[in-house]
Amino acid sequence: MALIISQSAHAAMLDAAHRAAPREACGLLLGTATRIETAVPTANAAADPFRHFEIDPAALIAAHRAARDGSTPQVIGYFHSHPNGIARPSATDTASAARDGRIWVIVADNAITCWRDGADGFEPLSYCVEQG
Structure with missing residues (x-):
């Protein structure tokens, strides 16, 4: 089944x-196991945002709190861009992955790829964009 x-x-x-x-x-990616409903851009808190990303911790905590109280969908994953144009997980992505089953979306050259952060590493996911 496609995301x-x-x-x-x-x-x-x-x-x-x-x-x-x-x-x-x-x-942050908000939604369900099979649907990304909302993508919420956050500040990049990485020491070197030209080469790495780190979700703003305050934004992450706020999103989890809002999901717990039912005011927003669940945090199902994260997105980040690769300005170098390579739309697959980097060595840094692989090293920092939690292996928690969350969805990662990588944006590069006006295209995106989707991945599940699985127990054995990143697994590619097919997806479709909902029209309308």
């Missing part, structure tokens, strides 16, 4: 990557 990405989430990720370049953009 479904809402049109607004898809557009938000592409826009965040465009606005952040040449730095890496990053943010």
Whole structure:
């Protein structure tokens, strides 16, 4: 089964990557196990945002709190951009992955790829963008 990405989430990720370049953009993915409803750009708190990303911890905590109280969907994963144009997990991504089953989206050259952070490493996911 393909992952479904809402049109607004898809557009938000592409826009965040465009606005952040040449730095890496990053943010949170909200939704369900099979659907990304919302992509929420966050500040990149990495020491070197030109080469790495780190989700703003305050934004991450706030998103989990909002999901617990039911005001937003669950945090199902993260997105970030690769300004170098390579749309697959980097060695740094692999080293920092939690192996927790969350979804990672990588934005590069106006395209995205989707991955599940599985127990054995990143697994590619197929997806479709929901129209309308």
